[in-house]
Amino acid sequence: MITSFMHRNPIRITAILLIIGMAVIFANMVFLLNKMNEEMAENYVENYIHTLNQFQSQYSAKVIGRVKGHNVQIRSDYMTQDGAIPFPATFSIELAESLSDPKSGIKTRLYSDYPFTSRKNGGPRDEFESYALIKLRFSPDKTKPFVRYEKIDGRYSLRYAIAVVMEQSCVNCHNTHPDSPKKDWKVGDVRGVRSVTFPLDVASQTVHKGWLVTLAVMLSMTISGLVIIYLVINALRSSIETLSKTNIAFNRFVPHQFLQLLNKKNILDVQLNDNIETQMTVLFSDIRSFTELSENMTPEENFKFVNDYLKVMSPIVSQHHGFIDKYIGDAIMALFNNADDAMNAAIQMQKTLTTYNMERLRSQKKPISIGIGLHKGTVRLGTIGEQDRMDGTVISDAVNLASRIEGLTRFYGVQCLVSEATYLSLKDPSQFLIRFIDKVKVKGKHVPIAIYEVFNGYSVEIQNQKLAVQGVFEEATKLYAVKEFAKALVLFEQILAKFPDDLVSQSYLSRCNHYLSEGVDDSWEAVLQLETK
Secondary structure (H helix, E strand, O other): OHHHHHHHOHHHHHHHHHHHHHHHHHHHHHHHHHHHHHHHHHHHHHHHHHHHHHHHHHHHHHHHHHHOOOOOEEEOOHHHOOOEEEOHHHHHHHHHHHHOOOOOOOEEEEEOOOOOOOOOOOOOOOHHHHHHHHHHHOOOOOOOOEEEEEEEOOEEEEEEEEEEEOOHHHHHHHOOOOOOOOOOOOOOOEEEEEEEEEEHHHHHHHHHHHHHHHHHHHHHHHHHHHHHHHHHHHHHHHHHHHHHHHHHHHHHHOOHHHHHHOOOOOHHHOOOOOEEEEEEEEEEEEEOOHHHHHHOOOHHHHHHHHHHHHHHHHHHHHHOOOEEEEEEOOEEEEEEOOHHHHHHHHHHHHHHHHHHHHHHHHOOOOOOOEEEEEEEEEEEEEEEEEOOEEEEEEEOHHHHHHHHHHHHHHHHOOOEEEEHHHHHHOOOHHHOOEEEEEEEEOOOOOOOEEEEEEOOOOOHHHHHHHHHHHHHHHHHHHHHHOOOHHHHHHHHHHHHHHOOOOHHHHHHHHHHHHHHHHOOOOOOOOOEEOOOO
């Protein structure tokens, strides 16, 4: 069911898959963008702090170091004292404040849990700063920052904290300064933390334009891809429809049952001289006196008549599991694996002919008669011709014999005759109305065959007439076979008294009279020798 739906709706399925794919790609890009923003923010803050530290180090080494011993005071409240300069930490704090942009929301803090007494609000101000101080103080790697993302004033921001580690110059100062609350600092101790709050939307603005360009390119590529896929699928669908129609057209000329018998998957696998030998029942049907009928029609009317007739009769073959090997003008040659199927098809063709003739009478056209012959035998089925023009066909004596049997229907004045081989192949002959007709040698054959009439296709009235005389007919043919012509003649006369239109009995009656008059020799075999097809 799913495969069928996908086959019927390739464009819709492809579009859905593309949309899903684009949604996944878009979600992944959003994720990557956020990661990029975070990485950019961390790199920016890291460089920012490194720059401040560089300034502080330069200030400490080149300024503080040079003024010591020159009667210059170094104080945190240097603004209140003439000739005083700030501590390195104070200088760093004020430098960061001067560099901060209120609009961007970037904030820098240098704090400690042991701030100088002169520094107001010099300790941690929130949970992050307290936790960062503890985390960094007890971290084995003092150079590794503590990072967390959280909302600050409604903006998703990076909180970045790095330890301020005591160097020897710092230890000397802090352990001796009167404002220092702690006098036992050691080199490597975490004096405090420098923290930076960096809103991520600041970083996102940097990549926003690039992101929009990328998105626009992706959308353009997606739309272009959808258009191309639509055109390609439409072209493929058109090709598939053409191939499907071509395949259907090929099946009209080469039945799929023919390919199955040759063990071929499709027409492309068929080669010249591919053939198999098998047992099949061959059905021949033909319109009687077709030449006479066609003489009163134009070529166009002739074609229309034949096609109208075949349109009615041909489906009966496939309905009974057979297939038409070829049309020979108005004649049909069909093949069946099963003799019962062939018999049922022949009977249905006779019944359908009755309905077809009623339609012709309503159109003020003459009714037609057909003959049907069946024979089961070995056939050779395959391809003949040459490489550039070949045809599928069946070649065998069984085919020729089926055609001869169909021709005998005219001689005996019946609609359907079957060979003894066909009769003996039936699963249950009693389900059919069958009577033995004769033993004959058809033209070109040396071995006589027994033929039987199947009369299920007649009207109930004619069926009852034939059934009424069937017992007498069988007795009469047995007497005829043992040269009891006088006794047989009496029985045939009785049959014709009840059923005067029985041409078979008329033929036997004529032969009995002939043999009673002329006699027969000892080699006589009760076989009718026919010299015409």
